[in-house]
Amino acid sequence: MSSKHYTITTELSDIHLEETLDFIEEYFLRPQGEYYHSANKSFVNGVAHLNFTAINEKEKWEVLVELQATNPFRVKMTPVNNQHNTDITQKMDLIEEELLIAVQVYEDAIRQATLYFAWVEGEENIPEAPPTRRKKFSFRIFGSNMILIYLLFFAVNIVLFLSLGIVMAIIAILAVQLVVVLLSDKILLRTSDWNITPENPRVHILEYQLPLDDYLKFQEKFGKDMIIQMKEKIYQKSLAVGLEPTCEIGEDVFAEYGFQCNADLRVSKVVDIYSIVKEAASKFNITMPKVALTNTMIANAAATGPSPNRGLVLITTGLLVQLEEDEILSVIGHEMGHLSGRDPLILFSIISLEFILRFSILYPVVALSPLLYLIVALGLIFFIAKFFETRADLLSAMKIGQPQVLAEALRKIGYNRLLTERISPTRFPTWINFDPHPPIYFRIDRLENMKTPLKVKDPLIRSIKDVFSGFKHSLRIK
16 A cells, blocks of 8 residues: 655644654644554754654554645655555554644644734624633533534423413413514624624734743743733734734733744634635525624634524634634534525424424323433434534535545644544443534544435435434444
């Protein structure tokens, strides 16, 4: 078998590329010394290379790996002495995934020592901050196919039933829920920081990635809020008065905390997010939705709205930081899948049906054990929601045409969960938790096995079958 060549895109500045190789050797290769051997770092034309050997003597396979510290990282894997192993391609895929996770882990460490600035052309500058309670609440409700409305109204139900009686309470609660669904796009838009429009379509992202070792030392001196303080001072000197953050403007602030600002620390990008959403909408043949942006480094996206022609897509700046433009397009394709499939209304209908059954046919069961009923009902609703999340992945693969790119985006966003799921002896718990999304390993494997162009007669039926198949396989011990 010939060598495999691929790249790992990264948001790291040039100054951290060589450090990544050291991190991989120390925290990825050495702890797995039974599989990875002969790690050696060298320099070729001034560029750092990390070479190591992956060996499994029991299964009789061996792979030589070369990792080059460029941006993007360049990886070459060459199998040797594997004539008796027919699964070498699968083994190399696992090594590739582990390397990507290792890079993501290091990136996550660097993010703690990074000054992030984001702004939208022509819009008021808003500093990046952790989401407020109001934003978190709105995002979780409207970004999870409305399922959390079930929990919100479960407590309200009791009060209304006591005050209005059964019939009037059912009518009142269903009416309020319907109004919330119909106004979900407007509600979520009001909680975002920016409205992205054709006049102001571009988002600027600027990062200053401080040396990690120095950052940890100075953090002990200045406290855990050092980064927040530095960002606030630079923001007031730059974006707050209409200027782009530069080393010259922030020089005094950097010096105050013992750092020097130089070009090697700086990473910047400009993303025309309006055009990306417009392209996705055109591929789905639906009306261009409203586009909202929230300035937080939590990577996420959501879609809501009462119909495909009155939808809203919410994106965070963290998503723009972590993903490349083709990956962003595929993630937006997933959200368009929700809009085109009318998933918010469908989930609302399912929740409403359960609500009616709870106080009619199923009432004796509820009265017997309310807590047990709630757990079972929630578990069933969240499991059904997995059908629609899986369909959204499939629709993105069909319409955008990049299932492998969406898989790569999911790896980057959910690498922590992926690592946990990969090493867990059983994956069953990841299928029965209160999460509308299927396990991320299942979504990635499914997407990577898709061939393009992809045509499926009934995406929902296909997705339901895939979910049950994945659930069935999770019952097996690895």
